[in-house]
Amino acid sequence: MTGSPPVRRRLLGSALRKYREDLGLTLDQAAGILECDRSKVSRIETGQRGIRAKELRELLTDYGVADGEQEALLAIAHSGRSSGWWLEYRDVLSEAGQDYVILEIAATGILAYEPHQIPDLLQTPEYASALADADANCTSDASREHAVEVKLARQRIVLGTRAPRLEVVIAEGALRQAVGGARVMRRQLDWLAEVAEAGLVRTLPDGDEVRAVVARARVSLQVLPFAVGAHAAAGCGPMTVLRFAQTQTLGVVHLSGLSGGVSLEDREEVARYLRTFGQLRSAALSAPASARLLRALVQG
Numbered sequence: 001m002t003g004s005p006p007v008r009r010r011l012l013g014s015a016l017r018k019y020r021e022d023l024g025l026t027l028d029q030a031a032g033i034l035e036c037d038r039s040k041v042s043r044i045e046t047g048q049r050g051i052r053a054k055e056l057r058e059l060l061t062d063y064g065v066a067d068g069e070q071e072a073l074l075a076i077a078h079s080g081r082s083s084g085w086w087l088e089y090r091d092v093l094s095e096a097g098q099d100y101v102i103l104e105i106a107a108t109g110i111l112a113y114e115p116h117q118i119p120d121l122l123q124t125p126e127y128a129s130a131l132a133d134a135d136a137n138c139t140s141d142a143s144r145e146h147a148v149e150v151k152l153a154r155q156r157i158v159l160g161t162r163a164p165r166l167e168v169v170i171a172e173g174a175l176r177q178a179v180g181g182a183r184v185m186r187r188q189l190d191w192l193a194e195v196a197e198a199g200l201v202r203t204l205p206d207g208d209e210v211r212a213v214v215a216r217a218r219v220s221l222q223v224l225p226f227a228v229g230a231h232a233a234a235g236c237g238p239m240t241v242l243r244f245a246q247t248q249t250l251g252v253v254h255l256s257g258l259s260g261g262v263s264l265e266d267r268e269e270v271a272r273y274l275r276t277f278g279q280l281r282s283a284a285l286s287a288p289a290s291a292r293l294l295r296a297l298v299q300g
Contacts, residue, residue, distance in 0.1 A: 005047030006099045007252060007263035012056075012077045014265060015250055017045040019063040033062045053078050072244040075106040085153060092138065092146045094260035101150075103252055103263075105157055108164050109243030111277050113224075113233055115171040117179065118188060119240075120151050121159060122168065122195065122221075124205045127188045128152070130180030137258070159201050159217040166201070167220045169280045175223065175297055186298055193294035196221040196287050222284035223293050232279035241273050 005013075020030050027038040034041065034055050043049040051059075056077055060070045086093055086101050093101065104110065112119045118127060125148060132138050132147040158164065170192075178185055191205050201217040224231065233239070240254045251270040255262045264270065285293060 006095070007265055008076055008099055008103060009047035009050060011047075011103075011250060011252060011265040012051070012073060013045040013047040014267075015073060016059060016063075018249070019060070019065060020045075023063060030059065033059055051077065068245060072106065072108075072250075076103065076244065085157075086150070089146045089150045091143050092150060096260040096263065100254055100261070100263060101154065103242050104154065105162060106244060107158075107242040108162075108245040109167075109241075110158075110164050111167045111241040111243070111274070112239070113169045113171075113277060113280055114174055114238045115233070115236070116238065117174050117177065118170065118192070119168055119238075121155055121166065122192060122201075123151055123155075124184070124188045124191055125152060126184045127179055130184055155204055160204065163217050165220075166217050167277075167281070169222050169224050169277070169284050171224045172226050172293075175294070189294050189298045192221060193291050193298065195219050196291035196294060199287060220281075220287060221290060222281060222287060223290040224280060224284040225293070228283045231283050232276045239273060239277070241270065241277060 020027075027041050030041045031038045040049070044051050053074060056074060057070065060073065065073075084098075084102070086098050090098070110121070112121075117131065120128075123131075128148045128151045129144075132144040135144070135147060138144040138147050159166070175189060175192075179188075187205070195201055196219075199219060201219055238256045240256075242252045242254070244250050249267060251265070251267075251274070253264040253270055253273045255264070264273075284290070
């Protein structure tokens, strides 16, 4: 929606409002902590303005928020767009896309359902390149290269450095969509099978060589087979739920779209998508069975 605050500010503001209300504090009392007027606190809580790290720490400390939770919220709030590698890719990353990347980096748990393609964090370079070639929004060689580079950078940072818990459910149709042709798909499916078997992203594929970065992300990869029939997300598009350490009441749902997608931070919405994802996971094949299906597809 035009003029809507960035999801990171909305998420942080709603958390601060809940902490304050749970303690029975008024806006005036919260303003007293920061030595400011109540309108400033109100605008922070509605996401209309940001908050400096020092002020955020003061509020969280006075609200009695645990250290681990404070660190998670500071990471969400202050990995801002004023600096960061993602700024090099503004031709392919909208402001909403940049916000999502920042949240993804801060997340310690990522739950993804993909009905149409391989999730970005598990795509091989060749597969990502084939998608970029087909993307109508990539109108130049530079934008197509950037679209691939963004995904590879996210893989290196999120999987190689941050090492979150990554839970993925991929619909069987996504595995049978021949993106880039037979050779590209064989390499992609072989990589997914390796991940499903290991339960861990140990290395990241990079063309003909294995990238030097060693990834540590723990992964649960399951395939939702055609045979399951109707399921909890039938008729829905891809969805990703981001979770944050020590903040079980906080989360973000990202729904992909051509315009950059939509992010939801309302607790009830997040809970609804978590329930849906749990049902998808229950309906999907186990990780070993998923690996066997992937190997069978590789062999043709």
